Amino acid sequence: xxxxxxxxxxxxxxxxxxxxxxxxxxxxxxxxxxxxxxxxxxxxxxxxxxxxxxxxxxxxxxxxxxxxxxxxxxxxxxxxxxxxxxxxxxxxxxxxxxxxxxxxxxxxxxxxxxxxxxxxxxxxxxxxxxxxxxxxxxxxxxxxxxxxxxxxxxxxxxxxxxxxxxxxxxxxxxxxxxxxxxxxxxxxxxxxxxxxxxxxxxxxxxxxxxxxxxxxxxxxxxxxxxxxxxxxxxxxxxxxxxxxxxxxxxxxxxxxxxxxxxxxxxxxxxxxxxxxxx
Amino acid sequence: xxxxxxxxxxxxxxxxxxxxxxxxxxxxxxxxxxxxxxxxxxxxxxxxxxxxxxxxxxxxxxxxxxxxxxxxxxxxxxxxxxxxxxxxxxxxxxxxxxxxxxxxxxxxxxxxxxxxxxxxxxxxxxxxxxxxxxxxxxxxxxxxxxxxxxxxxxxxxxxxxxxxxxxxxxxxxxxxxxxxxxxxxxxxxxxxxxxxxxxxxxxxxxxxxxxxxxxxxxxxxxxxxxxxxxxxxxxxxxxxxxxxxxxxxxxxxxxxxxxxxxxxxxxxxxxxxxxxxxxxxxxxxxxx
Amino acid sequence: xxxxxxxxxxxxxxxxxxxxxxxxxxxxxxxxxxxxxxxxxxxxxxxxxxxxxxxxxxxxxxxxxxxxxxxxxxxxxxxxxxxxxxxxxxxxxxxxxxxxxxxxxxxxxxxxxxxxxxxxxxxxxxxxxxxxxxxxxxxxxxxxxxxxxxxxxxxxxxxxxxxxxxxxxxxxxxxxxxxxxxxxxxxxxxxxxxxxxxxxxxxxxxxxxxxxxxxxxxxxxxxxxxxxxxxxxxxxxxxxxxxxxxxxxxxxxxxxxxxxxxxxxxxxxxxxxxxxxxxxxxxxxxxxxxxxxxxxxxxxxxxxxxxxxxxxxxxxxxxxxxxxxxxxxxxxxx
Numbered sequence: 001x002x003x004x005x006x007x008x009x010x011x012x013x014x015x016x017x018x019x020x021x022x023x024x025x026x027x028x029x030x031x032x033x034x035x036x037x038x039x040x041x042x043x044x045x046x047x048x049x050x051x052x053x054x055x056x057x058x059x060x061x062x063x064x065x066x067x068x069x070x071x072x073x074x075x076x077x078x079x080x081x082x083x084x085x086x087x088x089x090x091x092x093x094x095x096x097x098x099x100x101x102x103x104x105x106x107x108x109x110x111x112x113x114x115x116x117x118x119x120x121x122x123x124x125x126x127x128x129x130x131x132x133x134x135x136x137x138x139x140x141x142x143x144x145x146x147x148x149x150x151x152x153x154x155x156x157x158x159x160x161x162x163x164x165x166x167x168x169x170x171x172x173x174x175x176x177x178x179x180x181x182x183x184x185x186x187x188x189x190x191x192x193x194x195x196x197x198x199x200x201x202x203x204x205x206x207x208x209x210x211x212x213x214x215x216x217x218x219x220x221x222x223x224x225x226x227x228x229x230x231x232x233x234x235x236x237x238x239x240x241x242x243x244x245x246x247x248x249x250x251x252x253x254x255x256x257x258x259x260x261x262x263x264x265x266x267x268x269x270x271x272x273x274x275x276x277x278x
Numbered sequence: 279x280x281x282x283x284x285x286x287x288x289x290x291x292x293x294x295x296x297x298x299x300x301x302x303x304x305x306x307x308x309x310x311x312x313x314x315x316x317x318x319x320x321x322x323x324x325x326x327x328x329x330x331x332x333x334x335x336x337x338x339x340x341x342x343x344x345x346x347x348x349x350x351x352x353x354x355x356x357x358x359x360x361x362x363x364x365x366x367x368x369x370x371x372x373x374x375x376x377x378x379x380x381x382x383x384x385x386x387x388x389x390x391x392x393x394x395x396x397x398x399x400x401x402x403x404x405x406x407x408x409x410x411x412x413x414x415x416x417x418x419x420x421x422x423x424x425x426x427x428x429x430x431x432x433x434x435x436x437x438x439x440x441x442x443x444x445x446x447x448x449x450x451x452x453x454x455x456x457x458x459x460x461x462x463x464x465x466x467x468x469x470x471x472x473x474x475x476x477x478x479x480x481x482x483x484x485x486x487x488x489x490x491x492x493x494x495x496x497x498x499x500x501x502x503x504x505x506x507x508x509x510x511x512x513x514x515x516x517x518x519x520x521x522x523x524x525x526x527x528x529x530x531x532x533x534x535x536x537x538x539x540x541x542x543x544x545x546x547x548x549x550x551x552x553x554x555x556x557x558x559x560x561x562x563x564x565x566x
Numbered sequence: 567x568x569x570x571x572x573x574x575x576x577x578x579x580x581x582x583x584x585x586x587x588x589x590x591x592x593x594x595x596x597x598x599x600x601x602x603x604x605x606x607x608x609x610x611x612x613x614x615x616x617x618x619x620x621x622x623x624x625x626x627x628x629x630x631x632x633x634x635x636x637x638x639x640x641x642x643x644x645x646x647x648x649x650x651x652x653x654x655x656x657x658x659x660x661x662x663x664x665x666x667x668x669x670x671x672x673x674x675x676x677x678x679x680x681x682x683x684x685x686x687x688x689x690x691x692x693x694x695x696x697x698x699x700x701x702x703x704x705x706x707x708x709x710x711x712x713x714x715x716x717x718x719x720x721x722x723x724x725x726x727x728x729x730x731x732x733x734x735x736x737x738x739x740x741x742x743x744x745x746x747x748x749x750x751x752x753x754x755x756x757x758x759x760x761x762x763x764x765x766x767x768x769x770x771x772x773x774x775x776x777x778x779x780x781x782x783x784x785x786x787x788x789x790x791x792x793x794x795x796x797x798x799x800x801x802x803x804x805x806x807x808x809x810x811x812x813x814x815x816x817x818x819x820x821x822x823x824x825x826x827x828x829x830x831x832x833x834x835x836x837x838x839x840x841x842x843x844x845x846x847x848x849x850x851x852x853x854x855x856x857x858x859x860x861x862x863x864x865x866x867x868x869x870x871x872x873x874x875x876x877x878x879x880x881x882x883x884x885x886x887x888x889x890x891x892x893x894x895x896x897x898x899x900x
Binding site: 118123124125126129130133206210213214217218219220233237240241244247248251254255258259262266 | 585589704705707708709710712713716717719720723724725731835836838839840842843846847854857858861862864869873876
């Protein structure tokens with residue numbers, strides 16, 4: 001019965017993500033019109049189910065007369081790139097530092113742990129906005145900001161897990177067996193922290209999507225021309241009384257992406273939990 | 279005389295089906311101390327908990343009746359049961375260290391029941407709590423009332439719990455291994471105290487223990503349990519005599535005594551256990 | 567205890583504040599970009615620029631700049647905002663009450679909802695209300711405050727326009743306030759129309775901030791309540807004949823609330839961080855909204871002042887949390 005439940009979560013969450021990924025990859029083929037094309041006659045056009053809609057603009061148009069559907073589809077690209085790249089880089093940096101701190105101990109551990117403490121005492125949203133404002137806008141800066149802020153999440157978890165693992169007996173057995181420290185780290189410790197790291201990665205990817213949306217909402221992500229979900233929300237917020245749908249659609253997509261990632265993470269957590277697996 | 283507590287054919291089982299208590303009957307008369315003896319896992323704590331209606335979630339009563347002055351506790355509406363608990367039936371728990379709420383003062387924990395069941399005012403309840411603490415021979419009761427549990431010793435806390443149990447003048451008290459968690463020297467004092475209080479208030483006590491030595495000191499009648507079945511039941515003199523069943527005799531030989539060296543102890547022989555386990559199996563086959 | 571503990575905590579706060587100020591100072595200055603150039607109209611001469619740099623204390627080495635800044639800060643002067651050309655301290659203090667009122671209201675809401683949901687969940691252990699609470703909780707945790715804020719605007723501001731979606735008080739009321747604490751002031755002076763209007767403006771941002779916190783409190787409190795309910799003293803309370811509801815509230819809640827309180831303290835940090843964005847979304851005039859503008863305008867003195875005031879808030883909240891442990895756990899009092 002547990003099997004059925006975890007299947008459901010992984011299938012629904014993973015399936016929704018797969019669809020979003022395919023949309024992002026095939027964006028130029030799927031988008032009905034050029035997402036940057038402005039048509040002032042179509043300004044704030046309502047979506048198809050409302051009166052005086054235009055069949056070529058299924059989800060309506062924004063305040064510059066750009067096609068909402070096409071922009072939504074193209075905006076899946078930066079979201080996906082940020083989720084994958086920032087997620088993976090954050091995972092790599094945080095895991096490496098966490099393994100180092102947990103496995104080496106001593107001064108290294110003290111320095112890394114202290115850094116984690118200082119980092120987490122700043123409000124993350126403000127830190128992200130500050131970093132991007134300082135490094136400059138653009139997708140690169142968004143990714144760098146996420147990595148620089150959120151590595152602590154992995155580091156903390158991996159460090160404590162590594163500490164717990166290295167205290168277990170099989171590590172002693174490996175040391176006696178003549179394995180070098182580095183080899184032990186990769187052959188014995190890493191496989192055991194991996195399930196946890198993968199679950200955290202799904203969480204991190206959803207955070208990355210949100211942070212990207214927040215930064216483009218504030219106007220600090222990619223330039224305002226090329227579409228992002230957060231940017232579309234910011235534009236929609238301006239015209240919310242005239243055209244609420246401009247904001248509602250990108251919000252819905254962010255919500256779907258975030259919920260799908262959380263669902264997948266939950267599913268993976270049960271599926272990968274070594275205690276439940278055995 | 280009508281018994282205060284009358285347990286008939288009580289059966290307690292795991293949700294999965296295994297029996298823990300196999301059709302046990304016993305009765306406790308007013309003013310009587312009835313010992314419920316057995317090794318750990320014999321089902322004695324389950325019987326006590328079934329009487330109080332506090333069995334763990336995975337365990338339930340699957341048969342029999344538990345009559346308290348004629349009312350079947352197992353079938354009472356929750357509200358009626360709650361009005362009896364604390365007021366007419368009370369508990370002295372096993373571990374005094376965890377039996378008191380660490381975040382509440384002794385006074386609050388002693389007076390809440392007096393106010394709840396007897397409708398006493400704050401002041402009245404405090405005066406009564408003070409009197410009860412004196413009765414269980416606590417020094418400086420006034421100060422103790424304003425303390426938190428962690429500021430008292432284990433023996434003091436057990437005295438407080440005894441005082442709470444007797445506070446509403448219940449007619450039945452369930453004492454669940456009340457001295458097991460205490461030092462040997464404190465044990466004796468607490469036993470004497472329970473016996474004194476019970477005699478003075480004429481309270482019936484169902485005394486759960488694994489120690490036949492304690493039973494011999496405080497109980498009038500005894501029920502000996504093994505694998506959830508009654509092995510032997512009767513007055514204390516009969517049980518302690520040579521007519522007792524092999525298990526009871528073996529249990530007596532396994533009980534430490536002050537007048538014998540420790541190496542004179544004999545564990546209960548395996549064949550005695552096996553016979554009783556076989557009886558339990560026969561019961562389970564007959565009652566799936 | 568309180569006196570010495572309070573003093574010790576305050577002393578401990580000094581290096582933290584110092585550290586934060588150094589980090590912010592360095593971080594803001596090492597990166598490329600010239601705030602002075604941004605202030606001047608195109609075509610300004612190099613001399614003009616140099617004069618401005620001196621006026622804002624931006625000439626000299628970074629250590630010099632820090633020493634000057636620290637010396638002035640200790641005297642209560644945090645410089646002048648570059649973009650708003652006003653005293654930083656005045657600006658921050660002018661906006662701070664709005665943020666504090668919002669954060670406190672959100673925290674009160676989160677704690678109320680969290681405690682209720684956790685106790686109801688435990689009361690109906692293993693039955694449908696618990697399942698429902700867990701499901702709602704999982705959803706609430708997954709959705710960030712950013713999305714909650716926008717969804718609230720969409721639903722209650724636009725589709726069913728019952729609440730105002732921006733600002734703090736309706737200017738048409740023409741109310742004058744003597745302090746920055748509008749809500750408290752209106753309550754004290756019994757002006758209920760004003761109280762109603764203030765609450766109508768605050769309720770949506772407060773809910774957006776409170777929901778994720780409420781979900782976390784529910785989860786942690788429910789776990790620790792479940793643990794407390796398995797304790798002997800709870801069993802004894804049942805045997806005393808008390809109802810389950812009373813047992814949860816009187817016996818279990820106080821012991822179970824310590825982990826939840828620790829968490830609320832930690833999460834309050836995130837909540838104040840969350841105000842940055844939520845204030846922006848609702849155009850609510852607090853320090854969070856101001857911080858975003860300050861960052862975008864590279865207003866160095868203002869950024870420093872704001873970050874430091876955030877740091878002070880965190881330190882004070884953690885102090886309060888530490889102090890309240892003693893109230894909940896008598897063992898920590900001696």
